[in-house]
Amino acid sequence: MxxxxxxxxxxxxxxxxxxxxxxxxxxxxxxxxxxxxxxxxxxxxxxxxxxxxxxxxxxxxxxxxxxxxxxxxxxxxxxxxxxxxxxxxxxxxxxxxxxxxxxxxxxxxxxxxxxxxxxxxxxxxxxxxxxxxxxxxxxxxxxxxxxxxxxxxxxxxxxxxxxxxxxxxxxxxxxxxxxxxxxxxxxxxxxxxxxxxxxxxxxxxxxxxxxxxxxxxxxxDLDDDRTVVVRFPAADADRARGVLTALAATHPDVDRVEPGQGGEVAVTGSPRVLFAVVPALAEADLVPDDVRTVTRSLEDVFLAVTGRTYATQDVEPATEGGRP
The missing domain is CATH 3.40.50.300 (P-loop containing nucleotide triphosphate hydrolases)
Structure with a gap:
């Protein structure tokens, strides 16, 4: 070695x-x-x-x-x-x-x-x-x-x-x-x-x-959760949130649904969560403007090990004769 x-x-x-x-x-x-x-x-x-x-x-x-x-x-x-x-x-x-x-x-x-x-x-x-x-x-x-x-x-x-x-x-x-x-x-x-x-x-x-x-x-090494973010036209956003919220209550691959800004909805679940979301939207005749999977990063690692989000601008503690 x-x-x-x-x-x-x-x-x-x-x-x-x-x-x-x-x-x-x-x-x-x-x-x-x-x-x-x-x-x-x-x-x-x-x-x-x-x-x-x-x-x-x-x-x-x-x-x-x-x-x-x-x-x-x-x-x-x-x-x-x-x-x-x-x-x-x-x-x-x-x-x-x-x-x-x-x-x-x-x-x-x-x-x-x-x-x-x-x-x-x-x-x-x-x-x-x-x-x-x-x-x-x-x-x-x-x-x-x-x-x-x-x-x-x-x-x-x-x-x-x-x-x-x-x-x-x-x-x-x-x-x-x-x-x-x-x-x-x-x-x-x-x-x-x-x-x-x-x-x-x-x-x-x-x-x-x-x-x-x-x-x-x-x-x-993070857990196996995956998140899919789906963005809908304003006219369909409320109905889409309802469909996906109902999906979370019944589908084993969907854990939670979180509304975002501008018609976005984040759906989190197992690695197969995308395969649950797409058929549900098709059955409801909901066509999203955008679908993307969220790539995990070192920020997710920091959250997992510390329990808090990563803030780069934390205050630098004072030291004797210089910065730490």
């Missing part, structure tokens, strides 16, 4: 009475994109900053490539690249200047020109930091995390604030970085980002790991 490149065991971090990270454990295999997913304030950033040796743990062990980063953070400086969520540069420094400056901190840095090409920044090499777009700043931040030729890179909330096109472009870049042999720890509160990019992940809530596995595996 291949040894993990990152091992976190029973990690604990507190700020006075506040427990930011509570008994967190996970391991990351070489070449993975490993996700640390959870709402804002869950303790994700505290966990990875402690892993990187930027914060002191109150308990547990953290190892990167076999090195205890709490005891000897300098030993992994050239092996671990970190893109922090709120990192910034001087407004007047150019992209090229920043890369060459950071390259000087390492014994065997990457070629800045190659990084510029990899991250689609070549044409912006002489642009000042203050004049970069949000997406360009994020790409530069990734480049700076990679300039030391690390074997492991921590990318913390790298698409926050980006428009959809810039987010998708950044996702492509992350996959290209992994293809170069870099193991990636991706810290994110975006469910779709984790589903798209992560080979495996942990879901963290209130400082604790509440689920772990592959994104699809976690989704597949």
């Amino acid at each position: 291949t040894a993990p490149v990152v091992e976190v065991t029973n990690l604990r971090k507190t700020y006075g009475p506040k427990v930011a990270v509570d008994d967190v454990s996970f391991a990351v295999a070489p070449g993975e994109i490993f996700g640390i997913l959870g709402p804002n304030g869950a303790g994700k950033t505290t966990a990875v900053e402690t892993l990187a040796g930027l914060r002191a743990a109150d308990g547990g062990t953290v190892r990167v490539l076999g090195v205890d980063t709490q005891r000897d953070p300098a030993a992994v400086r050239d092996l671990l690249g970190v893109q922090l969520q709120e990192a910034t540069l001087h407004d007047r420094i150019t992209v090229s200047e920043a890369l060459h400056l950071f390259a000087g901190f390492y014994r065997d840095p990457a070629d800045p020109a190659e990084l510029l090409a990899l991250l689609d920044l070549t044409e912006h090499a002489h642009k000042q930091f203050a004049r970069l777009s949000g997406g360009q700043k994020q790409r530069l931040s990734i480049a700076l995390a990679l300039v030391g030729n690390p074997r492991v890179a921590i990318l913390d909330e790298l698409t926050t604030g980006l428009d959809p096109q810039a987010r998708r472009a950044t996702w492509d870049l992350v996959e290209r970085v992994r293809d170069r042999g870099v193991t990636i720890l991706l810290v994110t509160h975006f469910m779709d980002e984790a589903e798209r990019l992560c080979d495996r992940l942990v879901v963290i809530d209130a400082g604790r790991v509440v689920a772990s596995g592959t994104p699809q595996g976690l989704i597949d």
